[in-house]
Amino acid sequence: MTASALALEGVSCTFVDKNDPAQRYTAVQGVTLTVGAGEFVSVVGPTGCGKSTLLNVGAGLLAPSSGSVSVFGLPLEGINRRAGYMFQTESLMPWRTALQNVMAGLEFRGAPDARAVAEDWLKRVGLGGFGDRYPHQLSGGMRKRTSLAQTLALDPDIILMDEPFSALDVQTRQLMENEVLALWAAKKKAVLFITHDLDEAIAMSDRVVVLSAGPASHPIGEFVIDLERPRDVAEVRTTPRFLELHNAIWNVLREEVLKGYRQQLAA
Amino acid sequence: MWKLIKPSAKNLRVWQVGVLVAVFAVWHALTKPGLLPNFVFENDRQAAFFFGEPLVIFSRIWAWFVTNADIYQHLWVTLIETVLAFGIGTLLGLGCGLWLALSPLAAAIADPYIKALNSMPRVILAPIFAVWFGLGIASKVALGVTLVFFIVFFNVYQGVKEVSPVVLANARMLGASHKQLLRHVYLPSATSWVFSSLHTSVGLAFVGAVVGEYLGSSRGVGYLILQAEGAFDINTVMAGILVLTAFALVLDAAVGRIEKRLMKWQPRSGETERL
Numbered sequence: 001m002t003a004s005a006l007a008l009e010g011v012s013c014t015f016v017d018k019n020d021p022a023q024r025y026t027a028v029q030g031v032t033l034t035v036g037a038g039e040f041v042s043v044v045g046p047t048g049c050g051k052s053t054l055l056n057v058g059a060g061l062l063a064p065s066s067g068s069v070s071v072f073g074l075p076l077e078g079i080n081r082r083a084g085y086m087f088q089t090e091s092l093m094p095w096r097t098a099l100q101n102v103m104a105g106l107e108f109r110g111a112p113d114a115r116a117v118a119e120d121w122l123k124r125v126g127l128g129g130f131g132d133r134y135p136h137q138l139s140g141g142m143r144k145r146t147s148l149a150q151t152l153a154l155d156p157d158i159i160l161m162d163e164p165f166s167a168l169d170v171q172t173r174q175l176m177e178n179e180v181l182a183l184w185a186a187k188k189k190a191v192l193f194i195t196h197d198l199d200e201a202i203a204m205s206d207r208v209v210v211l212s213a214g215p216a217s218h219p220i221g222e223f224v225i226d227l228e229r230p231r232d233v234a235e236v237r238t239t240p241r242f243l244e245l246h247n248a249i250w251n252v253l254r255e256e257v258l259k260g261y262r263q264q265l266a267a
Numbered sequence: 268m269w270k271l272i273k274p275s276a277k278n279l280r281v282w283q284v285g286v287l288v289a290v291f292a293v294w295h296a297l298t299k300p301g302l303l304p305n306f307v308f309e310n311d312r313q314a315a316f317f318f319g320e321p322l323v324i325f326s327r328i329w330a331w332f333v334t335n336a337d338i339y340q341h342l343w344v345t346l347i348e349t350v351l352a353f354g355i356g357t358l359l360g361l362g363c364g365l366w367l368a369l370s371p372l373a374a375a376i377a378d379p380y381i382k383a384l385n386s387m388p389r390v391i392l393a394p395i396f397a398v399w400f401g402l403g404i405a406s407k408v409a410l411g412v413t414l415v416f417f418i419v420f421f422n423v424y425q426g427v428k429e430v431s432p433v434v435l436a437n438a439r440m441l442g443a444s445h446k447q448l449l450r451h452v453y454l455p456s457a458t459s460w461v462f463s464s465l466h467t468s469v470g471l472a473f474v475g476a477v478v479g480e481y482l483g484s485s486r487g488v489g490y491l492i493l494q495a496e497g498a499f500d501i502n503t504v505m506a507g508i509l510v511l512t513a514f515a516l517v518l519d520a521a522v523g524r525i526e527k528r529l530m531k532w533q534p535r536s537g538e539t540e541r542l
Binding site for chain 2: 059061079080081083084085087089090091092093094095096097104105108109134135136137150154
Protein backbone atom coordinates (compact mmCIF):
# COMPACT_ATOMS: atom_id res chain seq x y z
CA MET A 1 0.00 0.00 0.00
CA THR A 2 1.34 3.42 -0.89
CA ALA A 3 1.62 5.92 1.94
CA SER A 4 -1.04 8.61 2.24
CA ALA A 5 -0.08 12.12 1.26
CA LEU A 6 -1.00 13.37 4.71
CA ALA A 7 -1.88 11.24 7.71
CA LEU A 8 -2.87 12.49 11.17
CA GLU A 9 -2.96 9.75 13.78
CA GLY A 10 -4.52 10.23 17.19
CA VAL A 11 -3.81 13.95 17.10
CA SER A 12 -4.82 15.99 20.16
CA CYS A 13 -4.20 19.68 20.71
CA THR A 14 -4.50 21.28 24.12
CA PHE A 15 -3.92 25.02 24.46
CA VAL A 16 -2.74 26.42 27.76
CA ASP A 17 -3.30 30.01 28.82
CA LYS A 18 0.12 31.65 29.18
CA ASN A 19 -0.89 33.74 32.18
CA ASP A 20 -2.97 31.08 33.88
CA PRO A 21 -1.69 27.52 33.32
CA ALA A 22 -4.80 26.09 34.97
CA GLN A 23 -6.85 27.39 32.04
CA ARG A 24 -6.63 24.77 29.33
CA TYR A 25 -8.65 24.20 26.26
CA THR A 26 -8.58 20.98 24.27
CA ALA A 27 -9.50 21.93 20.73
CA VAL A 28 -9.25 18.52 19.06
CA GLN A 29 -8.81 15.10 20.57
CA GLY A 30 -7.87 11.76 19.06
CA VAL A 31 -8.27 12.81 15.44
CA THR A 32 -7.22 10.30 12.83
CA LEU A 33 -7.48 11.62 9.32
CA THR A 34 -5.81 10.62 6.09
CA VAL A 35 -5.66 12.26 2.70
CA GLY A 36 -4.56 10.00 -0.12
CA ALA A 37 -2.36 11.22 -2.96
CA GLY A 38 -4.57 13.04 -5.44
CA GLU A 39 -7.59 12.91 -3.13
CA PHE A 40 -9.82 15.90 -2.36
CA VAL A 41 -10.96 15.70 1.26
CA SER A 42 -13.18 18.27 2.97
CA VAL A 43 -13.61 18.73 6.69
CA VAL A 44 -16.88 20.28 7.85
CA GLY A 45 -18.02 21.06 11.35
CA PRO A 46 -19.72 23.67 13.51
CA THR A 47 -17.89 26.95 14.11
CA GLY A 48 -15.08 26.85 16.64
CA CYS A 49 -14.63 23.09 16.45
CA GLY A 50 -10.93 23.16 15.74
CA LYS A 51 -10.94 22.76 11.98
CA SER A 52 -8.21 25.34 11.50
CA THR A 53 -6.21 23.74 14.31
CA LEU A 54 -6.14 20.48 12.36
CA LEU A 55 -4.97 22.28 9.26
CA ASN A 56 -2.20 24.07 11.15
CA VAL A 57 -1.07 20.71 12.51
CA GLY A 58 -0.98 19.31 8.98
CA ALA A 59 1.01 22.35 7.83
CA GLY A 60 3.55 21.95 10.61
CA LEU A 61 2.78 25.42 11.97
CA LEU A 62 1.44 23.85 15.16
CA ALA A 63 2.91 20.82 16.94
CA PRO A 64 0.21 18.48 18.28
CA SER A 65 0.11 17.81 22.06
CA SER A 66 -0.03 14.13 21.29
CA GLY A 67 -0.34 11.95 18.23
CA SER A 68 1.71 11.92 15.08
CA VAL A 69 1.66 13.46 11.63
CA SER A 70 3.24 11.86 8.60
CA VAL A 71 3.70 13.16 5.09
CA PHE A 72 4.04 10.56 2.35
CA GLY A 73 5.01 8.05 5.03
CA LEU A 74 7.67 10.22 6.68
CA PRO A 75 7.09 11.78 10.12
CA LEU A 76 6.60 15.55 9.90
CA GLU A 77 9.14 17.78 11.62
CA GLY A 78 8.78 21.54 11.53
CA ILE A 79 7.13 23.15 8.51
CA ASN A 80 5.53 20.81 6.00
CA ARG A 81 7.69 21.52 2.93
CA ARG A 82 5.51 19.55 0.57
CA ALA A 83 2.36 21.47 1.41
CA GLY A 84 0.94 24.76 0.22
CA TYR A 85 -1.41 26.61 2.55
CA MET A 86 -4.20 28.95 1.53
CA PHE A 87 -5.30 30.98 4.52
CA GLN A 88 -8.76 32.16 5.45
CA THR A 89 -7.75 35.77 6.04
CA GLU A 90 -5.50 38.15 4.11
CA SER A 91 -2.07 36.60 3.82
CA LEU A 92 -0.47 38.55 0.98
CA MET A 93 2.46 40.77 1.84
CA PRO A 94 1.08 44.29 1.42
CA TRP A 95 4.49 45.69 0.42
CA ARG A 96 4.80 43.40 -2.59
CA THR A 97 2.88 43.68 -5.85
CA ALA A 98 0.66 40.81 -6.96
CA LEU A 99 3.45 39.45 -9.16
CA GLN A 100 6.07 39.80 -6.43
CA ASN A 101 3.73 38.02 -4.02
CA VAL A 102 3.33 35.10 -6.39
CA MET A 103 7.10 35.09 -6.90
CA ALA A 104 7.80 35.12 -3.15
CA GLY A 105 7.76 31.38 -2.54
CA LEU A 106 9.80 30.68 -5.66
CA GLU A 107 12.33 33.31 -4.61
CA PHE A 108 12.58 31.87 -1.10
CA ARG A 109 13.32 28.47 -2.55
CA GLY A 110 15.78 29.86 -5.06
CA ALA A 111 13.92 28.88 -8.24
CA PRO A 112 15.81 30.20 -11.26
CA ASP A 113 12.85 31.28 -13.43
CA ALA A 114 10.65 32.69 -10.65
CA ARG A 115 9.34 35.60 -12.69
CA ALA A 116 8.28 33.55 -15.68
CA VAL A 117 6.54 30.93 -13.55
CA ALA A 118 4.78 33.60 -11.48
CA GLU A 119 3.61 35.47 -14.57
CA ASP A 120 2.26 32.23 -15.98
CA TRP A 121 0.31 31.50 -12.79
CA LEU A 122 -1.10 35.00 -12.62
CA LYS A 123 -2.41 34.52 -16.14
CA ARG A 124 -3.91 31.18 -15.19
CA VAL A 125 -5.93 32.70 -12.37
CA GLY A 126 -7.03 35.47 -14.72
CA LEU A 127 -4.88 38.29 -13.36
CA GLY A 128 -2.38 38.56 -16.22
CA GLY A 129 -2.71 42.36 -16.43
CA PHE A 130 -2.68 43.02 -12.70
CA GLY A 131 0.85 41.94 -11.81
CA ASP A 132 2.00 45.45 -10.87
CA ARG A 133 -0.87 46.17 -8.48
CA TYR A 134 -0.42 46.19 -4.75
CA PRO A 135 -2.84 44.08 -2.67
CA HIS A 136 -4.80 47.14 -1.52
CA GLN A 137 -5.47 48.01 -5.15
CA LEU A 138 -7.07 44.63 -5.81
CA SER A 139 -10.59 43.49 -4.96
CA GLY A 140 -11.17 40.74 -2.39
CA GLY A 141 -11.69 38.13 -5.09
CA MET A 142 -8.54 39.19 -6.93
CA ARG A 143 -6.55 38.96 -3.72
CA LYS A 144 -7.83 35.41 -3.19
CA ARG A 145 -6.82 34.51 -6.73
CA THR A 146 -3.38 35.94 -6.09
CA SER A 147 -3.15 33.83 -2.93
CA LEU A 148 -4.19 30.81 -4.96
CA ALA A 149 -1.51 31.50 -7.57
CA GLN A 150 1.03 32.10 -4.80
CA THR A 151 0.27 28.70 -3.27
CA LEU A 152 0.03 26.74 -6.50
CA ALA A 153 3.09 28.31 -8.14
CA LEU A 154 5.25 26.21 -5.82
CA ASP A 155 3.61 23.09 -7.21
CA PRO A 156 3.00 21.56 -3.76
CA ASP A 157 2.03 17.88 -3.46
CA ILE A 158 -0.48 18.70 -0.74
CA ILE A 159 -2.75 21.73 -0.75
CA LEU A 160 -4.27 22.88 2.52
CA MET A 161 -7.17 25.32 2.29
CA ASP A 162 -8.77 27.03 5.25
CA GLU A 163 -12.20 28.36 4.25
CA PRO A 164 -10.48 30.15 1.39
CA PHE A 165 -13.64 31.51 -0.18
CA SER A 166 -15.72 32.30 2.89
CA ALA A 167 -15.26 36.04 2.46
CA LEU A 168 -16.38 36.10 -1.17
CA ASP A 169 -19.80 36.74 -2.66
CA VAL A 170 -21.70 33.76 -4.07
CA GLN A 171 -20.94 34.38 -7.76
CA THR A 172 -17.21 34.96 -7.30
CA ARG A 173 -17.14 32.01 -4.99
CA GLN A 174 -18.60 29.59 -7.51
CA LEU A 175 -16.19 30.85 -10.16
CA MET A 176 -13.25 30.31 -7.82
CA GLU A 177 -14.50 26.86 -6.79
CA ASN A 178 -14.71 25.78 -10.41
CA GLU A 179 -11.27 27.21 -11.08
CA VAL A 180 -9.81 25.29 -8.16
CA LEU A 181 -11.49 22.10 -9.32
CA ALA A 182 -10.14 22.54 -12.84
CA LEU A 183 -6.62 23.20 -11.57
CA TRP A 184 -6.88 20.26 -9.21
CA ALA A 185 -8.15 17.95 -11.95
CA ALA A 186 -5.20 18.88 -14.15
CA LYS A 187 -2.55 18.20 -11.52
CA LYS A 188 -4.27 15.73 -9.14
CA LYS A 189 -2.81 16.95 -5.90
CA ALA A 190 -3.89 15.90 -2.43
CA VAL A 191 -6.23 18.56 -1.04
CA LEU A 192 -7.40 19.05 2.53
CA PHE A 193 -10.19 21.58 2.39
CA ILE A 194 -11.71 23.15 5.48
CA THR A 195 -15.13 24.75 5.23
CA HIS A 196 -18.27 25.39 7.19
CA ASP A 197 -20.35 25.27 4.03
CA LEU A 198 -21.69 21.77 3.45
CA ASP A 199 -22.76 22.50 -0.14
CA GLU A 200 -19.26 23.59 -1.02
CA ALA A 201 -17.77 20.52 0.65
CA ILE A 202 -19.99 18.06 -1.20
CA ALA A 203 -19.69 19.82 -4.54
CA MET A 204 -15.91 19.75 -4.52
CA SER A 205 -14.72 16.69 -2.63
CA ASP A 206 -14.08 12.99 -2.98
CA ARG A 207 -14.69 12.55 0.72
CA VAL A 208 -16.31 14.67 3.46
CA VAL A 209 -15.33 14.31 7.10
CA VAL A 210 -17.68 15.69 9.76
CA LEU A 211 -16.18 16.99 13.02
CA SER A 212 -18.09 17.12 16.30
CA ALA A 213 -18.61 20.38 18.19
CA GLY A 214 -15.72 21.55 20.38
CA PRO A 215 -14.11 21.27 22.84
CA ALA A 216 -12.25 18.01 22.20
CA SER A 217 -13.83 17.61 18.80
CA HIS A 218 -13.18 14.51 16.74
CA PRO A 219 -14.49 13.05 13.48
CA ILE A 220 -17.98 11.61 13.83
CA GLY A 221 -18.78 10.75 10.28
CA GLU A 222 -17.15 10.16 6.93
CA PHE A 223 -18.92 10.19 3.58
CA VAL A 224 -17.61 9.19 0.19
CA ILE A 225 -18.93 11.55 -2.46
CA ASP A 226 -19.53 9.46 -5.55
CA LEU A 227 -20.71 12.27 -7.80
CA GLU A 228 -19.29 12.16 -11.29
CA ARG A 229 -16.39 14.33 -12.31
CA PRO A 230 -15.77 16.78 -13.83
CA ARG A 231 -18.33 18.73 -11.84
CA ASP A 232 -19.71 22.19 -12.11
CA VAL A 233 -20.29 23.38 -8.56
CA ALA A 234 -23.47 25.24 -9.49
CA GLU A 235 -25.04 22.47 -11.56
CA VAL A 236 -24.11 19.56 -9.34
CA ARG A 237 -26.16 21.03 -6.53
CA THR A 238 -29.40 20.25 -8.32
CA THR A 239 -28.76 16.54 -8.92
CA PRO A 240 -30.74 14.01 -6.81
CA ARG A 241 -27.60 12.25 -5.58
CA PHE A 242 -26.27 15.56 -4.24
CA LEU A 243 -29.46 16.10 -2.26
CA GLU A 244 -29.30 12.58 -0.90
CA LEU A 245 -25.73 13.04 0.29
CA HIS A 246 -26.58 16.45 1.65
CA ASN A 247 -29.42 15.00 3.73
CA ALA A 248 -27.31 12.13 5.02
CA ILE A 249 -24.45 14.44 6.11
CA TRP A 250 -26.73 17.12 7.45
CA ASN A 251 -28.43 14.56 9.71
CA VAL A 252 -25.08 13.94 11.38
CA LEU A 253 -23.98 17.56 11.35
CA ARG A 254 -27.20 19.20 12.57
CA GLU A 255 -27.00 17.87 16.11
CA GLU A 256 -23.39 19.10 16.39
CA VAL A 257 -24.19 22.52 15.01
CA LEU A 258 -26.98 22.92 17.57
CA LYS A 259 -24.68 21.71 20.35
CA GLY A 260 -22.00 24.18 19.32
CA TYR A 261 -24.56 26.97 19.17
CA ARG A 262 -25.91 26.17 22.67
CA GLN A 263 -22.36 26.16 24.04
CA GLN A 264 -21.68 29.56 22.53
CA LEU A 265 -24.89 30.93 23.99
CA ALA A 266 -24.06 29.54 27.43
CA ALA A 267 -20.50 30.92 27.40
CA MET B 268 -15.86 91.91 -2.51
CA TRP B 269 -16.02 89.61 0.54
CA LYS B 270 -17.02 86.75 -1.77
CA LEU B 271 -13.69 87.08 -3.58
CA ILE B 272 -11.45 87.10 -0.53
CA LYS B 273 -13.47 84.77 1.69
CA PRO B 274 -11.17 81.89 2.78
CA SER B 275 -11.75 78.80 0.66
CA ALA B 276 -9.77 75.91 -0.73
CA LYS B 277 -8.83 78.02 -3.75
CA ASN B 278 -7.20 80.99 -2.07
CA LEU B 279 -5.69 78.98 0.78
CA ARG B 280 -2.12 79.88 -0.22
CA VAL B 281 -3.00 83.56 -0.48
CA TRP B 282 -4.35 83.49 3.06
CA GLN B 283 -1.32 81.60 4.34
CA VAL B 284 1.00 84.21 2.85
CA GLY B 285 -1.33 86.92 4.12
CA VAL B 286 -0.97 85.73 7.72
CA LEU B 287 2.82 85.80 7.36
CA VAL B 288 2.81 89.30 5.91
CA ALA B 289 0.42 90.51 8.62
CA VAL B 290 2.68 89.16 11.38
CA PHE B 291 5.71 90.93 9.95
CA ALA B 292 3.73 94.13 9.36
CA VAL B 293 2.57 94.26 12.98
CA TRP B 294 6.07 93.42 14.14
CA HIS B 295 7.47 96.22 11.99
CA ALA B 296 4.88 98.74 13.19
CA LEU B 297 5.57 97.97 16.83
CA THR B 298 9.36 98.03 16.65
CA LYS B 299 10.31 100.70 14.11
CA PRO B 300 11.74 103.61 16.14
CA GLY B 301 9.55 106.70 15.92
CA LEU B 302 6.75 105.10 13.91
CA LEU B 303 4.27 104.76 16.78
CA PRO B 304 4.21 106.68 20.08
CA ASN B 305 5.80 104.72 22.95
CA PHE B 306 3.30 102.92 25.13
CA VAL B 307 5.43 100.27 26.84
CA PHE B 308 9.01 101.43 26.71
CA GLU B 309 10.33 104.85 27.70
CA ASN B 310 12.83 105.10 24.86
CA ASP B 311 11.71 104.60 21.24
CA ARG B 312 14.78 102.43 20.46
CA GLN B 313 14.08 99.92 23.20
CA ALA B 314 11.43 97.90 21.30
CA ALA B 315 13.84 97.43 18.41
CA PHE B 316 16.59 96.44 20.82
CA PHE B 317 14.54 93.70 22.47
CA PHE B 318 12.56 92.37 19.51
CA GLY B 319 14.57 93.24 16.42
CA GLU B 320 13.29 94.97 13.30
CA PRO B 321 11.96 92.89 10.40
CA LEU B 322 13.57 95.10 7.75
CA VAL B 323 17.01 94.84 9.36
CA ILE B 324 16.51 91.11 9.79
CA PHE B 325 15.66 90.69 6.11
CA SER B 326 18.65 92.74 5.01
CA ARG B 327 20.82 90.52 7.22
CA ILE B 328 19.40 87.40 5.57
CA TRP B 329 19.89 89.01 2.16
CA ALA B 330 23.53 89.71 3.03
CA TRP B 331 24.04 86.13 4.21
CA PHE B 332 22.65 84.57 1.09
CA VAL B 333 23.44 87.10 -1.64
CA THR B 334 25.78 90.02 -1.01
CA ASN B 335 28.26 88.33 1.35
CA ALA B 336 27.17 84.77 0.55
CA ASP B 337 28.87 83.57 3.71
CA ILE B 338 26.08 81.49 5.29
CA TYR B 339 26.41 78.53 2.96
CA GLN B 340 29.34 76.96 4.79
CA HIS B 341 27.41 77.19 8.07
CA LEU B 342 24.22 75.75 6.55
CA TRP B 343 26.27 73.00 4.96
CA VAL B 344 27.81 72.03 8.32
CA THR B 345 24.39 71.98 9.99
CA LEU B 346 22.98 69.92 7.14
CA ILE B 347 25.83 67.40 7.30
CA GLU B 348 25.37 67.05 11.05
CA THR B 349 21.62 66.56 10.69
CA VAL B 350 21.92 64.00 7.92
CA LEU B 351 24.67 62.04 9.70
CA ALA B 352 22.79 62.04 13.01
CA PHE B 353 19.63 60.96 11.24
CA GLY B 354 21.32 58.23 9.22
CA ILE B 355 23.37 56.74 12.03
CA GLY B 356 20.52 57.02 14.54
CA THR B 357 18.07 55.36 12.17
CA LEU B 358 20.42 52.48 11.33
CA LEU B 359 21.25 51.87 14.99
CA GLY B 360 17.59 52.08 15.98
CA LEU B 361 16.60 49.73 13.18
CA GLY B 362 19.26 47.20 14.10
CA CYS B 363 18.61 47.26 17.85
CA GLY B 364 14.85 47.30 17.35
CA LEU B 365 14.92 44.25 15.10
CA TRP B 366 17.31 42.42 17.38
CA LEU B 367 15.41 43.05 20.61
CA ALA B 368 12.00 42.44 19.06
CA LEU B 369 13.12 39.06 17.76
CA SER B 370 14.87 37.88 20.92
CA PRO B 371 12.46 38.35 23.83
CA LEU B 372 15.06 37.38 26.43
CA ALA B 373 17.49 40.10 25.37
CA ALA B 374 14.57 42.53 25.33
CA ALA B 375 13.60 41.55 28.88
CA ILE B 376 17.15 42.13 30.11
CA ALA B 377 17.58 45.44 28.30
CA ASP B 378 14.10 46.76 29.10
CA PRO B 379 14.86 48.84 32.26
CA TYR B 380 18.01 50.31 30.68
CA ILE B 381 16.24 51.32 27.51
CA LYS B 382 13.54 53.01 29.56
CA ALA B 383 16.12 54.75 31.76
CA LEU B 384 18.15 56.01 28.80
CA ASN B 385 15.04 57.20 27.02
CA SER B 386 13.72 59.16 29.99
CA MET B 387 17.09 60.82 30.59
CA PRO B 388 17.17 64.45 29.34
CA ARG B 389 19.76 63.85 26.65
CA VAL B 390 20.63 67.48 25.97
CA ILE B 391 22.60 67.23 29.23
CA LEU B 392 24.95 64.88 27.39
CA ALA B 393 26.06 67.60 24.97
CA PRO B 394 28.96 68.88 27.16
CA ILE B 395 30.15 65.30 27.70
CA PHE B 396 30.10 64.65 23.97
CA ALA B 397 32.03 67.88 23.45
CA VAL B 398 34.71 66.55 25.79
CA TRP B 399 34.76 63.13 24.14
CA PHE B 400 34.49 64.10 20.50
CA GLY B 401 35.79 67.67 20.47
CA LEU B 402 34.05 70.78 19.18
CA GLY B 403 33.79 69.57 15.60
CA ILE B 404 30.99 67.77 13.78
CA ALA B 405 31.29 64.50 15.73
CA SER B 406 29.93 65.78 19.05
CA LYS B 407 26.82 67.26 17.38
CA VAL B 408 26.20 64.07 15.44
CA ALA B 409 26.48 62.07 18.69
CA LEU B 410 23.87 64.26 20.36
CA GLY B 411 21.52 63.95 17.38
CA VAL B 412 21.99 60.18 17.32
CA THR B 413 20.90 59.82 20.95
CA LEU B 414 17.74 61.74 20.10
CA VAL B 415 16.91 59.90 16.85
CA PHE B 416 17.83 56.42 18.05
CA PHE B 417 15.00 56.02 20.54
CA ILE B 418 12.29 57.28 18.23
CA VAL B 419 13.31 54.79 15.55
CA PHE B 420 14.00 52.03 18.04
CA PHE B 421 10.55 52.10 19.62
CA ASN B 422 8.84 52.27 16.25
CA VAL B 423 10.78 49.34 14.82
CA TYR B 424 10.14 47.34 17.98
CA GLN B 425 6.43 48.02 17.66
CA GLY B 426 6.50 47.31 13.92
CA VAL B 427 8.05 43.89 14.37
CA LYS B 428 5.67 43.01 17.20
CA GLU B 429 2.69 43.91 15.04
CA VAL B 430 3.53 41.91 11.95
CA SER B 431 0.36 40.11 10.93
CA PRO B 432 0.66 36.51 12.19
CA VAL B 433 -1.07 35.27 9.05
CA VAL B 434 1.39 37.01 6.73
CA LEU B 435 4.20 35.55 8.82
CA ALA B 436 2.76 32.02 8.75
CA ASN B 437 2.19 32.37 5.03
CA ALA B 438 5.80 33.38 4.42
CA ARG B 439 6.96 30.41 6.49
CA MET B 440 4.74 28.05 4.51
CA LEU B 441 6.17 29.50 1.30
CA GLY B 442 9.56 28.33 2.51
CA ALA B 443 11.17 31.48 3.92
CA SER B 444 14.23 30.86 6.08
CA HIS B 445 14.92 32.93 9.19
CA LYS B 446 17.06 35.31 7.19
CA GLN B 447 14.43 35.64 4.48
CA LEU B 448 11.72 36.28 7.06
CA LEU B 449 13.83 39.10 8.45
CA ARG B 450 14.53 40.57 5.03
CA HIS B 451 11.12 40.10 3.39
CA VAL B 452 8.63 40.29 6.26
CA TYR B 453 9.98 41.92 9.42
CA LEU B 454 12.04 44.62 7.74
CA PRO B 455 9.34 45.93 5.37
CA SER B 456 6.80 45.89 8.17
CA ALA B 457 9.18 47.73 10.49
CA THR B 458 10.08 50.24 7.76
CA SER B 459 6.50 51.38 7.50
CA TRP B 460 6.65 52.27 11.19
CA VAL B 461 10.01 53.97 10.76
CA PHE B 462 8.57 56.12 8.02
CA SER B 463 5.63 57.14 10.16
CA SER B 464 8.19 58.50 12.63
CA LEU B 465 10.49 59.96 10.00
CA HIS B 466 9.25 63.52 10.30
CA THR B 467 9.79 63.45 14.05
CA SER B 468 13.23 61.90 13.83
CA VAL B 469 14.51 64.31 11.16
CA GLY B 470 13.26 67.16 13.32
CA LEU B 471 15.11 65.78 16.34
CA ALA B 472 18.32 65.22 14.36
CA PHE B 473 18.11 68.90 13.43
CA VAL B 474 17.50 69.90 17.05
CA GLY B 475 20.52 67.84 18.12
CA ALA B 476 22.73 69.54 15.52
CA VAL B 477 21.66 73.09 16.36
CA VAL B 478 21.71 72.62 20.14
CA GLY B 479 25.15 71.04 19.86
CA GLU B 480 26.42 74.00 17.83
CA TYR B 481 24.85 76.42 20.21
CA LEU B 482 26.65 74.88 23.16
CA GLY B 483 30.08 75.06 21.60
CA SER B 484 31.34 75.06 18.03
CA SER B 485 33.20 77.05 15.42
CA ARG B 486 30.79 76.65 12.52
CA GLY B 487 27.11 76.08 11.81
CA VAL B 488 23.95 78.17 12.07
CA GLY B 489 23.75 77.54 15.83
CA TYR B 490 27.22 79.05 16.10
CA LEU B 491 26.10 82.18 14.21
CA ILE B 492 23.22 82.64 16.63
CA LEU B 493 25.47 82.16 19.63
CA GLN B 494 27.92 84.76 18.28
CA ALA B 495 25.17 87.30 17.68
CA GLU B 496 23.73 86.71 21.15
CA GLY B 497 27.10 87.44 22.69
CA ALA B 498 27.03 90.86 20.99
CA PHE B 499 23.35 91.55 21.88
CA ASP B 500 22.69 91.63 18.14
CA ILE B 501 19.04 90.63 18.34
CA ASN B 502 18.47 91.17 14.60
CA THR B 503 21.05 88.55 13.67
CA VAL B 504 19.64 86.13 16.23
CA MET B 505 16.18 86.54 14.73
CA ALA B 506 17.59 86.16 11.22
CA GLY B 507 19.30 82.92 12.28
CA ILE B 508 16.06 81.61 13.76
CA LEU B 509 14.18 82.42 10.55
CA VAL B 510 16.81 80.67 8.43
CA LEU B 511 16.68 77.61 10.71
CA THR B 512 12.89 77.50 10.49
CA ALA B 513 12.93 77.67 6.71
CA PHE B 514 15.64 75.03 6.64
CA ALA B 515 13.57 72.71 8.83
CA LEU B 516 10.58 73.16 6.52
CA VAL B 517 12.70 72.22 3.50
CA LEU B 518 14.00 69.10 5.28
CA ASP B 519 10.46 68.11 6.19
CA ALA B 520 9.27 68.52 2.61
CA ALA B 521 12.19 66.39 1.37
CA VAL B 522 11.25 63.65 3.84
CA GLY B 523 7.64 63.81 2.70
CA ARG B 524 8.80 63.26 -0.88
CA ILE B 525 10.92 60.24 -0.01
CA GLU B 526 8.13 58.78 2.09
CA LYS B 527 5.66 59.09 -0.76
CA ARG B 528 7.96 57.24 -3.13
CA LEU B 529 8.93 54.39 -0.81
CA MET B 530 5.54 53.82 0.75
CA LYS B 531 3.46 53.58 -2.38
CA TRP B 532 2.24 50.13 -1.36
CA GLN B 533 0.31 51.64 1.51
CA PRO B 534 -3.34 52.34 0.85
CA ARG B 535 -4.44 55.95 0.86
CA SER B 536 -8.12 56.59 1.37
CA GLY B 537 -10.14 57.44 -1.67
CA GLU B 538 -7.40 56.57 -4.10
CA THR B 539 -8.54 56.10 -7.66
CA GLU B 540 -6.47 55.31 -10.66
CA ARG B 541 -5.65 58.18 -12.94
CA LEU B 542 -6.01 57.31 -16.59
